[in-house]
Amino acid sequence: MFRHTPLRYAALIILFSGAVFTAFTAGYFGMEILTEILILAILVLALDLVAGFGGMVSLAHGALMGLGAYAFVALATKGGLDPLVAAAAAIAITAGTGWVIGAICARSHGIYFIMATLAFGQMGYSYFFERPFFGGDDGMVGPGRFDLSFIGVDLNDGRSFALFCLALLGLVYLIAVATLRSGLGRSLTGVMHNEKRMRALGLTVWRVKADVFGISGAMAGLAGVLAAQHILFISPNLLHWTVSGEALVVVILGGLGTLVGPLIGAVAFVVLKHELSHVTTYWHLIVGLVLIAVVMSRANGIFGFIEARFGPRTDRLIQSIQTRDDAKEAVKDA
């Protein structure tokens, strides 16, 4: 079951401060990279929720993100809805689609689950690729950034937009934690550990999977809306299965089932990609080698490695501080 260890709090604080610091110091290019990281982070949190805590390794999450982007852009530009309303509707659509995919795939396991989600994802990709209404393979131009002037924020400013994404990422993280701590999240953990027993205890397993997949789908949809807002243009490539594959790589690089790890993975992946693409056009080669090394090392990603290495030590440290404090208080009481 998900718990915040001292190490996880520390990592969160470092990541958050790093993001805020970058937002206030970086130039145009750095701000773009930061925003890219923040949006990817939302997507990989969504994926970690289902894959890391429910054993549902999804290759449909890129498509759910893309669906969110397309629904948002189409509703705002062709449907004439206010962009904020369109965004809310797009998130609701991806939540519903996620729920249906989760419900249908609930009976499949392992490679079959992966393939089933892949099928749904590619179905979406082909659909948007071929539909002239949605611009086909040319994609679509999105509406301008949200008008948040009523709270005095201008999202056309790169820094404001990055901070806006950071705030939403924080919100998504809190929702993920709340979900995992709720009755639903506990049941999901039970299902991942022993699906048969949960069923024998009276749990409607497919509903649990579908509900969590729906929540995860909403998060992926939000990532899609933000992606459309970020570059103001969308194409079917957002839905391609390799996007889901890369998101999975990020989750694994960071540490599956830790929530914090995938955030670190997102930073590492985007920075690595940009730094390497300056040096060589063959950055995929290096990412591939890193991925193979990480998986073969049998550590649970970067954060899993840190936890295994330093987790017990920090826990002991905290414990010794606590017992010291307790002792002090005992002395005081006496």
Place this chain on the structure above:
Amino acid sequence: MLETRNLDKSFGAVHVTRNVSLKLERGERRVILGPNGAGKTTLFNQLVGEITPDKGQILLAGEDVTNLPVARRARRGLSRSYQKNTLFDGLTVEENLELAASVHAGVAMTLWRDALQSPKVRAIVEEVAEQVNLMPHIHAKVSEISYGVRRQLEVGVALATKPLVLLMDEPTSGVGPEMAKGFHDLLAGLPRDLTLLIIEHDMDLAFAVADTITVLNYGEVVFDGLPEEARGSKLLRDIYLGAWEDA
């Protein structure tokens, strides 16, 4: 409370359950005996819905549940423990019980309330932990407790759904004689209105706890009656007790 009518099941050419009719009254404690391969566990699997019978009916509290899925039968009050431990291995004893209790308490699907903090869940967890004597291990992970304690937890998880009928598949399988005696005490501590159907290998234990005895052989009910009668039955001695006494 629990009734089967002419239950029948074959796997290909193997007839594993033949025309089995059982009737358990509320609060009855029945032990199922039978040699290995007699179809005892297969019968359990049909009762809880993990296997669909070819023919016949299953009634729980007077209602036909033959075609209900596993989870819905469980919610109607049918719970089981497994012969082979089927626990949540990475979690603690307490969390194992909580998961089961949260389903019964109706908080297994909620988004806003923490299932752990629901007073109903807490009450069930504490009660069951007392009943199956798990209090000393409550915060230990399943991987850290001994096999015998895991067997207790196996029953505890099944109990935490607050069932009307509890099916126990060889609760003492693989544990030593002391543990088996402990299990006898555990049963004595369970509420008398809980209907129990127990597959048991330990003959002494079976006769000590059973109100009634059913003997299965080749998937067929060959004896159904009181323990005293079972002891005296020649048929039973031939197919089962004889073999057991020889061993």
Place this chain on the structure above:
Amino acid sequence: MTPDLGFWTLQTLNALQLSMLLFLLSIGLTVIFGLMHFVNLAHGALYALGAYFAATIASTAGFWVALLVAPLGVAIVGMALYGGLISRMRKSGPMAQVLVTFGLIFVLLDLTRIIWGDLALAINTPAALSGRVEIFGTGYPAYRLFIIALGAAIFSALALILSRTQIGAMIRAGVDNDAMAACMGINVERLFFIVFCVGCALAGLAGAVAAPLLSVTPGMGLEILIPTLIVIVIGGLGSLKGAIAGSLIYGFVQTFGAVLLPGIASILIYALLAAVLLLKPVGLFPAKG
């Protein structure tokens, strides 16, 4: 367009040709999975490698030499992969295997780019097969017929090997129950190695025969991967019957979908896959019940 005999003949042959190409790819992947429970996403990259080997060899030694040597080259690469990576990942979960082979896709993709560049390579059909053959009054490229014949020949050979030879019996035993097979004295590790290499060689062969039809690009392995996976999942993992059935279903649905229902053709096959998984969650002809 009024569908007449010529239309049906042409499209049926196109469907068969696509099916046979997919069969060459999927049979290796599915038997490797059935036997070793190993999901090799890099199978498509090996196919691309086969095409590149063939393109390089054909330009100097001619097509027929390339057709023989390219699969051998890919098999050697497969051996290296097996020794370096696959055998170590055998005991890991499917997730780890999927990811390692996903990483391998990246690596092989960029390696082909480094060695052969980003531009597409072309390779000519061999002179002997460059003409057309008249079938029911319709001219059809001889080379495509050759692919159909090759696929059918390989299928027959594999069916014979699996049902009649000792190694075939060992493979069937291993797919059925590998622990049992090991107990019966079968050298399971050696069996895995042989099957893996043969699977790689067949992927290389597929790449080599596809090379004259398509342009040889670094991305071709990634493009073929999804159809191959769909084939083996629809067919059911681990079985020859599943691989051929899945290939035929994919080939015909894709080909006829494109000409008869152009609006929904690309969605059709995914919808079919979803439907199969919903009704038969382990595919149509899985090796294990």
